[in-house]
Amino acid sequence: MSVRKTKHEMPEQPPQERIKNFKEVPYGYTKEIAIEEAKRCLQCKNKPCMKGCPVEIDIPGFITCIAQGDFDKAAEVIKAKNNLPAISGRVCPYESQCEEECTLKKIGEPVGIGRLERFIADYEREKGKKPPKKPKSTGKIVAVVGSGPAGLTCAGDLARMGHAVTVFEALHDPGGVLMYGIPEFRLPKAIVKSEVEYVKSLGVAINYDVVVGKTIDVKELMEEYDAVFIGTGAGLPNWLNIPGENLDGVYSANEFLTRVNMMKAYKFPEYDTPVKIGRIVATFGAGNVAMDCARTSLRLGAEKSYILYRRTEAEMPARAEEIEHAKQEGVIFKLLTNPIRFIGDEKGILKEVEYLKMQLGEPDDSGRRRPVPIPGSEEKIPIDTALVAIGQSPNPLIPQTMKELKIGKHGNIIADDDGRTSVPGIFAGGDIATGAATVILAMGAGKRVARAIDTYLKNK
Amino acid sequence: MYEIIEKKVLSDTVKLMKIKAPLVAKKAQPGQFIILRIDERGERIPLTIADSDPKKGTITIIFLEVGKTTKQLGTLNVGDSLENFAGPLGMPSEVKKYGTVVCVGGGVGIAPLYPIVKALKESGNNVISILGAKTKDLLLLEKEIEAYSDEFYIATDDGSKGHKGFVSDVLQKVIDTQNVNMVMAIGPIIMMKVVSNLTKKYDIKTLVSLNPIMVDGTGMCGGCRVSIDGKTKFACVDGPEFDGHKVDYDNLMLRNRRFIHAEGEACKLAGAQ
Numbered sequence: 216m217s218v219r220k221t222k223h224e225m226p227e228q229p230p231q232e233r234i235k236n237f238k239e240v241p242y243g244y245t246k247e248i249a250i251e252e253a254k255r256c257l258q259c260k261n262k263p264c265m266k267g268c269p270v271e272i273d274i275p276g277f278i279t280c281i282a283q284g285d286f287d288k289a290a291e292v293i294k295a296k297n298n299l300p301a302i303s304g305r306v307c308p309y310e311s312q313c314e315e316e317c318t319l320k321k322i323g324e325p326v327g328i329g330r331l332e333r334f335i336a337d338y339e340r341e342k343g344k345k346p347p348k349k350p351k352s353t354g355k356i357v358a359v360v361g362s363g364p365a366g367l368t369c370a371g372d373l374a375r376m377g378h379a380v381t382v383f384e385a386l387h388d389p390g391g392v393l394m395y396g397i398p399e400f401r402l403p404k405a406i407v408k409s410e411v412e413y414v415k416s417l418g419v420a421i422n423y424d425v426v427v428g429k430t431i432d433v434k435e436l437m438e439e440y441d442a443v444f445i446g447t448g449a450g451l452p453n454w455l456n457i458p459g460e461n462l463d464g465v466y467s468a469n470e471f472l473t474r475v476n477m478m479k480a481y482k483f484p485e486y487d488t489p490v491k492i493g494r495i496v497a498t499f500g501a502g503n504v505a506m507d508c509a510r511t512s513l514r515l516g517a518e519k520s521y522i523l524y525r526r527t528e529a530e531m532p533a534r535a536e537e538i539e540h541a542k543q544e545g546v547i548f549k550l551l552t553n554p555i556r557f558i559g560d561e562k563g564i565l566k567e568v569e570y571l572k573m574q575l576g577e578p579d580d581s582g583r584r585r586p587v588p589i590p591g592s593e594e595k596i597p598i599d600t601a602l603v604a605i606g607q608s609p610n611p612l613i614p615q616t617m618k619e620l621k622i623g624k625h626g627n628i629i630a631d632d633d634g635r636t637s638v639p640g641i642f643a644g645g646d647i648a649t650g651a652a653t654v655i656l657a658m659g660a661g662k663r664v665a666r667a668i669d670t671y672l673k674n675k
Numbered sequence: 676m677y678e679i680i681e682k683k684v685l686s687d688t689v690k691l692m693k694i695k696a697p698l699v700a701k702k703a704q705p706g707q708f709i710i711l712r713i714d715e716r717g718e719r720i721p722l723t724i725a726d727s728d729p730k731k732g733t734i735t736i737i738f739l740e741v742g743k744t745t746k747q748l749g750t751l752n753v754g755d756s757l758e759n760f761a762g763p764l765g766m767p768s769e770v771k772k773y774g775t776v777v778c779v780g781g782g783v784g785i786a787p788l789y790p791i792v793k794a795l796k797e798s799g800n801n802v803i804s805i806l807g808a809k810t811k812d813l814l815l816l817e818k819e820i821e822a823y824s825d826e827f828y829i830a831t832d833d834g835s836k837g838h839k840g841f842v843s844d845v846l847q848k849v850i851d852t853q854n855v856n857m858v859m860a861i862g863p864i865i866m867m868k869v870v871s872n873l874t875k876k877y878d879i880k881t882l883v884s885l886n887p888i889m890v891d892g893t894g895m896c897g898g899c900r901v902s903i904d905g906k907t908k909f910a911c912v913d914g915p916e917f918d919g920h921k922v923d924y925d926n927l928m929l930r931n932r933r934f935i936h937a938e939g940e941a942c943k944l945a946g947a948q
Contacts, residue, residue, distance in 0.1 A: 385893050387712055387719075387759040395895075424761035426893055430698050450895040454907065461902055461926050463933050470896035478718060478890065484944050487718040487743060488890070489937030563929035612894060612912065 220323030223252045225330050230543040234513045237399040237481055240540060244327075244334040246286075253281035256326045259318050264328060267312035269659025270297045270368070274313055274328055281331055290339040293332060294347075298371035298417070299364070299410045299658065301340060302393060304333030305402050307655045308534050340409050346416055350377040355672045358383060358440040359419075360427045360613070363391025364654045365446035365645025367414050368661030369668075373444075374417040376669050381440075383425040388477055391448055393654065395477040396469070398507050400514070404476070428616040433641065441675065442640050442668045445628060446661065449607040449646035455499060459557030460603070464493070464565025468504045468604035475511055490515065493599025497521040497568055499554055500604035501531040506538060508602040509546040520546050521596070525553040525573050525586040549596075551575075553588060557601060569595045607651045617641075625650050634664030642668055676756035677711075680733060686812050688740045689783060690749050691725070697732030699762045705790035706768030706884065706916055709734060710892040712759040713747055720744050721889045721899075723787030723861075723915070724763060725816075734762070737786035737815060743941035764892045765915045769882065770794040774856035775801040777849055778824075779842050779870055781862025782808055785815040787884060788861045795859070796823040803853075804828070805845045807862065811836035843869045855879050860919060864928050871919035881919035885910045887930055902926050 227233075227241040244252065256278040264274045273292050280289035293300045309315075309329035317325030339345075355378045359370045362384040370380045388394045390407045415421065425431060427447070436443045452467035454460055471490065474480040478488035496512040498505050501524040512520045522541070524531065527550050531538060542548070551573040558567040572592035575584035609626045621629040621637035627650050634642035644660035646652055681693035699709060708723045726735035740746045751757075768791050776795050780788035785806050796802045804824040808814045809832045821827040828845045829837025838845050843866075849855065850873070858881040860870040867883040874881040887899040887910050894912035901910050902923035908914065 385761065386891060387761075395891075424759050425698065426761055426764065429764055429893075430702060430762065450893070452895070452897045454897075461900060461907065461923075461930065463929055467897040470890060470898045473890050473896050479716075483937065484941050486716045487941060489934045489941070491934060491937065563926070610894065615912075 218255055218257070218319065218322070222324045222327040222330070223248045225327070230545070233400065234510075234544050237514055239403050240400055243337055244330055246338075249281055249331060249334045250284060252327050253278045253331060255319065256282065257318055263316040263318060264313040264326075267314075267316040269312070269655050270303070270662055272296045272332070277335065278326065278328070278331060281335065286335060286338045289335045293335055296662075297658070298414055299367060300332050301336035301406045301410050302364070302402065303655050303658060304329055304336050305406075306397060306653075307332075308653060310535065312655070340406070344413050344416070347375070349418065350375060352379065353377040353672065355379070355441045356381070356439075357442045357444065357668060357672075358436045359444045359446065360433070360436075361385075361391055361446040361448060361647075362389040362411070362421055363446060363448050363645065363657065364393060365448070365647075365657035365661040366391070366444065367411065368658040369444050369446060369644065369665045370419045371414045371417050372662055372665035373668060374414075374419050376665070378669070378672065380419045382419060382421040383427050383431070383436075384421055384423050385426040386477070387423050389421055389423075395473040396504065396507070398472065398476055398511050400510070401507065426612065428612040433613060433617040437640060441672055442642065444634070444664060444668065445613055445636075445641065445643040445647055446645045446657070447610045447613055447647045448657075449651040450610040451608040451626070452603065453606045453608060455554055455603055455605065457554055457556050459559060459565070462557050462559040462565045463563055464559075464599060465557055465601045465603065468498075468500070468508050468602055469607065471508060471602050472504070472511065475515070481515060491600075492517055495519045495521070495596075495598045496600040496602065497523055497596070497598045498602040498604055499523050500606070501526075501533055502604065502606070503533045503537050505602075505604035506533045506541045506546075508604050510541055510544055512600070512602070513544055513546070517600075521549055521598070522546055523549045523552045523554060523568075523570060525551065526583065527551060527575065530583045551586065553586065555593070558595070565598065565601060567595045567597050568601060569593055607646075609647050609650060613647070632663065633667035634660065635667060640671070676758065677760035678756045679751055679753055682751075682753050685737065685815055689737065689813065689815065690740070691735060691737045692748075692751075693733045693735050694757065694760055695732055696734050696760045696762075699734050699760065700727045700729045700732045703727035703729075703734060703763040704767035705770060705794045706787070707763035707765045708787075708892075708915060709736070709760060709762030710764060710889065711736075711757050711761075713744060713751070714758050717758065718744055719759070719890055719892065721764070721886070721892055721911070723884065723886070725786040725789055727790070734760075737783060739783040742938045743945050746942065747945065761892065764911060766913070768794065768859075768916055770798055772799045773880075775803065775853060776857045776859060777803045777805065777846060777855050778820075779805045779846060779858060779860040779862070779866075780807070780820070781842055781866040782813065783815065784862030784866070784884070785820070788859070789816050789820055791859055791861075792820050793823050801825050803849055803855075805830065805842045805849070807831070807842035807866070809833065841869070842866060843873055846870060846873060850874075850877055850879070857882070858919075864924050864931070867919060867922070868924040871922065871924075875920045882916050883919040883922060884915045885917060885922065885927060886915065887927060888933060
């Protein structure tokens with residue numbers, strides 16, 4: 216029997232239409248397409264795809280169920296390992312994880328594992344999620360700090376093991392970066408909320424407006440709870456550190472995206488939080504966050520949306536799919552450019568950015584070729600808004616206020632692979648421990664740490 | 676939800692509210708602030724804590740109705756609730772025994788000055804307070820602050836009470852006659868700038884409390900960044916208090932005007948409803 220060599224396409228909004236709205240770009244598979252795609256799976260005995268999955272989903276298992284048309288069973292198989300499939304099914308870099316290992320890659324494209332996960336998660340959500348069976352209570356209580364991907368995963372898994380879990384969230388909404396960072400058109404907020412509701416249905420309580428380190432200290436949590444998980448993420452924006460960065464018109468990616476996503480500035484004045492972008496926007500950086508900024512700007516009405524990046528497309532850290540979507544939508548890539556200063560008018564309002572052209576030299580520590588400035592190549596372009604998307608560092612609040620925790624040189628909490636920190640009973644995972652990474656790696660960490668906490672509680 | 680359990684109208688545009696927020700009240704220290712959001716569509720705004728009562732679990736805020744959110748807040752009454760109220764945020768004031776301290780408050784900046792005056796007095800300082808406002812009706816917490824002050828002065832722009840002129844005129848006289856060890860100034864940016872310029876000449880340590888635009892208030896967005904001695908700091912986690920001699924006030928004034936157009940639009944729409 217011959218196997219189709221390419222993945223089934225996922226229908227999506229045409230670029231010219233979608234840049235006028237904040238609705239999700241891909242529509243997702245239909246039942247028919249999902250079954251056809253699932254039938255491409257070879258059901259390899261050694262399950263190579265699973266090696267690439269940070270949250271250990273039985274991938275051939277759920278794909279078999281889809282091929283047989285049993286979507287409920289497929290949902291059960293996924294949920295056995297992953298409490299947040301509608302999220303990972305959208306933002307996971309499958310191409311470098313499960314799909315990277317797929318045997319079909321030898322003859323063509325891998326099975327669309329990510330698309331199938333998303334299909335099942337959406338099917339289940341639309342149908343109404345089954346309330347899971349409540350496990351027997353262990354009598355142990357655990358505090359989880361932060362309700363981002365690491366915290367939610369850890370909390371959900373701990374609840375399934377029978378521990379009572381309370382999550383402390385500093386902001387007014389759950390989800391962390393899923394809510395404030397990733398735009399609506401890539402990850403609808405209603406979906407995040409629905410996934411959070413599922414985690415709550417497992418028995419997890421979420422307390423909002425609690426800034427751990429300020430409202431309550433980790434030490435106080437230690438007195439009250441049997442264990443504490445810190446999953447406060449990488450929320451501290453990095454800056455270019457060039458002149459003019461404090462002008463009116465320069466935002467960190469975090470401020471810009473938080474205003475638009477969490478505070479819903481794209482619906483101003485229906486919502487109270489404003490955002491101002493003008494006609495020409497330049498985003499600095501080339502990761503997923505930069506693509507989000509550049510694409511959001513177009514949806515807010517920018518006439519031109521540039522990405523300035525000091526290397527070339529080959530070195531861009533963003534997922535290929537995100538770069539492709541940005542290109543389709545008309546984002547202009549100015550590659551091999553390095554900003555040297557922002558220039559404002561007499562009132563201090565951003566008007567221009569000056570940059571140097573670069574060329575690639577010898578490979579650096581990251582293995583990527585190092586960008587080297589070309590002397591005398593200064594150029595300026597007029598811009599109204601600059602979005603600085605060159606990465607985030609671990610959130611400093613807890614490291615600052617809990618001196619007993621050992622902190623790494625990048626401000627991260629030092630923890631082993633299972634989340635054990637220098638203080639017994641305190642665990643950490645996700646970006647706060649590793650530095651900024653991906654949603655799925657944070658979820659994977661949340662999962663591993665939940666097991667370590669379970670072991671710790673059993674031996675306590 | 677955080678209930679409003681007391682409300683006082685201090686002037687046409689200035690209101691006081693006590694909010695039930697036991698966790699915040701338990702931890703609040705002079706100089707810190709909170710972030711509130713009125714309802715699901717609201718923006719997050721920072722307000723400096725004017726007083727706290729850990730026993731009753733309340734935080735006092737005093738605010739000037741200046742934009743859409745503060746005007747809307749002013750229409751709420753006892754029994755109404757706020758959707759969100761997070762804190763205490765920022766670093767507490769550096770309260771210790773300095774010797775003679777002058778506390779300068781202008782406009783609604785007098786409100787956050789009050790707990791600091793109290794704490795400085797209780798730490799054994801000789802406290803001289805100077806309060807300023809456009810006119811006497813806009814003066815706040817006169818009696819409360821006077822009660823904790825060894826010397827107490829008032830300045831109004833129109834001369835309706837105390838010295839006619841600026842708080843800096845009074846401060847100059849104090850500096851001329853006494854040995855001042857520290858000045859704490861909270862008020863309009865221009866007032867803090869003038870006070871800092873004055874004390875710099877005499878090399879008197881000066882602390883100011885800055886009020887930039889914030890979103891999260893936890894060190895995440897950087898919207899509140901201020902330039903201190905040429906270095907970028909976040910007022911929400913590094914401040915809100917900074918060495919007054921090192922602040923780039925002009926940049927702060929500029930950054931606080933970032934959304935003035937949208938604010939006007941929102942106010943107009945709210946007014947039309």
